[in-house]
Amino acid sequence: MGEEINGIVSWLLRNLPGNTGTFLRYIAYKGKLKSCGKKVIFATNMHIKHPKNLVLGSNVIFGWDVVIDAENGVSIGDWSGIAHGCVVLSKRMYTPDDQKEKKESVTVGNNVWVGANCILDAGITIGNNAIISAGSVVKADVPDYGIAAGNPARVVSWNKKSSESKS
Amino acid sequence: MKQRFRDIKWIIDNNVWLTATWLVSSLPGKFGYKLRELWWRKNLKSCGSNPVFGLLSRIQNPDKCELGQNVTIMYDSYLNASGGLIIGNNVKIGNRAKIWTDNHLFTDPDKPFMLQGFEYKSVAIGDNTEIGSCSFIKAGITIGAGCKLLPGSILYKSIPDNCIVAGNPAVIIARAGK
Numbered sequence: 001m002g003e004e005i006n007g008i009v010s011w012l013l014r015n016l017p018g019n020t021g022t023f024l025r026y027i028a029y030k031g032k033l034k035s036c037g038k039k040v041i042f043a044t045n046m047h048i049k050h051p052k053n054l055v056l057g058s059n060v061i062f063g064w065d066v067v068i069d070a071e072n073g074v075s076i077g078d079w080s081g082i083a084h085g086c087v088v089l090s091k092r093m094y095t096p097d098d099q100k101e102k103k104e105s106v107t108v109g110n111n112v113w114v115g116a117n118c119i120l121d122a123g124i125t126i127g128n129n130a131i132i133s134a135g136s137v138v139k140a141d142v143p144d145y146g147i148a149a150g151n152p153a154r155v156v157s158w159n160k161k162s163s164e165s166k167s
Numbered sequence: 168m169k170q171r172f173r174d175i176k177w178i179i180d181n182n183v184w185l186t187a188t189w190l191v192s193s194l195p196g197k198f199g200y201k202l203r204e205l206w207w208r209k210n211l212k213s214c215g216s217n218p219v220f221g222l223l224s225r226i227q228n229p230d231k232c233e234l235g236q237n238v239t240i241m242y243d244s245y246l247n248a249s250g251g252l253i254i255g256n257n258v259k260i261g262n263r264a265k266i267w268t269d270n271h272l273f274t275d276p277d278k279p280f281m282l283q284g285f286e287y288k289s290v291a292i293g294d295n296t297e298i299g300s301c302s303f304i305k306a307g308i309t310i311g312a313g314c315k316l317l318p319g320s321i322l323y324k325s326i327p328d329n330c331i332v333a334g335n336p337a338v339i340i341a342r343a344g345k
Contacts, residue, residue, distance in 0.1 A: 017189045018182035044189075061281065064225075064245075079279035084245065084265065111279050116265055117303055117321075129276050134267070135303045135321035135335055145276060151335045159276045 015044050037078065053090075063116065072103075072122070077110035083134070085117045092122045109144070131159055192223055215256065235294070250287030250306060258292055261300035261318065266290055268306050293328065302337075313343060 013028055015021075025042040032051040037058025047067045048054060054068060055075035063084035068074060072090040076082070090106050104122040108114070112126050115134030126132070127144035136153040146155040191199075191206045203220040210229045215236030223243045226232055232248035235256035242262045246252060250268030260266075268290050272283040288307030292298070296310055299318035304310070311328035320337040331341040 015189065015193070017185035019178055020182050059279070059281065079281060081271075081281065085263070111277075113271055113273075113280055116267070117301070131273065134305065149336070159273055 014046065017044055043084075057110065073105035074108075075106075076108045077112065077128070079110055080108055080112040080114075082108075082114045083116040083118070086114055086120070087118075088120045090122050129159055188225075192220075192225060195222060221262075241300070249285075251289030253289070253291045255292055255294035255296070255312065257295045259297045261298055261302065263301045264298050264303070266304045270306050315343065 013024060016024060021044060022041055026040060029042055029048070029051070030036045033054050033056060034052055036056045037060065039059050040056055041061045043062050043064045043066070045065050046062055049069040050071045053073045054070040055073075057076060057078035057080065059079045060076055061081040063082060063086070065085045066082055066088075067086075068088045070090055074088055074090050082088070088106055090104055092104060095102070102123055106120055106122065107125045108120075109126055109128035109130065111129045112131070114120070114132045115136070117135045118132050119137045120126075121137070121139045124138055124141055126138070126142045127146065129145050130142050131147045132138060132142065132153065133147065133149035136149050137151040138148060138153040140152065142148045142153070142155065145159045147157045147159050148154060149156050188206070191202055194202060199222065200219065204218055207218070207220055207226065207229065208214045211226070211232050211234060212230055213233045215234055215238065217237045218234055219239040221241040221244070224240045224245075226246045226248060228247070228249040231250070232246060232252045232254075234254050235258065237257045238254055239259045240246070241260060244260050244262065244264045246266045247268050252266065252268055269285045269287050271280045272286055273280055274283060290304060290306065291309045293310055293312030293314065295312055296314045296316075298304070298316045299320060301319050302316045303321045305323055308322055309325045311326060311330065313329045314326060315331045316322065316337070317331065317333035319335070320333050321335040322332065322337045326332055326339060329343045330339045331343055332338065333340050
């Protein structure tokens, strides 16, 4: 009986919309994470696997239906946003023998916007002030100020004013 | 004091409305379909006859969304109508399809984008168009009549009438009816 009640409470907590739901989720999830900054917004239907390895900065925004698997460590910087339906993975499904030592943790910098339906693969680093376009599958590192799009994601332009973009 | 009271009232109203929408949208079975039809007919700007709203289908800012006749919106699809959304007759929107009508502004790259506000662009979808599952439509796009978006297509540009579209970024792969 206790298990059913626990399940119903966690389902309610996960799906409650509006400010009340966001507030309650912030209180409930904050203690479970490795570290969590202020004013983090957890939207509905969010799944976090292995929350003990997840590091969040302050003012992070999550959209609906975000899935984060933080088995080997995921860290997300301040003022970043992850939009609806994104999946963040930190464990590879298959690694060739010569790539066994490669890191699998995911690092997202400050002020990064990850668009809807993106997939962030294991072992990538996204620099500060970058933008990931919607629907892209990120398999390689994205530098600072880069705008990446496509499957696999490539840097298509730069998030800078036109005078600075040549550097 | 009066302004503060109004703000608190708006927050409570919004929370009650969102909770009711969530309960209505997650109700399974025939009764759920009937209830969703009644609920969205009350809240949408305009809605034709025979709409079908699937389980967990979500519409944000429904007061700016216009639906034609015989529109089918399937499981877990998300329509963001904050910039104006016009959907024609006999349109089918597949599972987990997403339609966006706002963009974040990135005018100053060193400032947090959350403090820079939004730009709103309207989306229009023509008659008899089918939108495949998991496809994504960006803000400011018009889709012609009789188009087919194959599953998983991510649309960056507007497309004319009678096209079949696929891929990421989506390109026209064939013309229907020729």
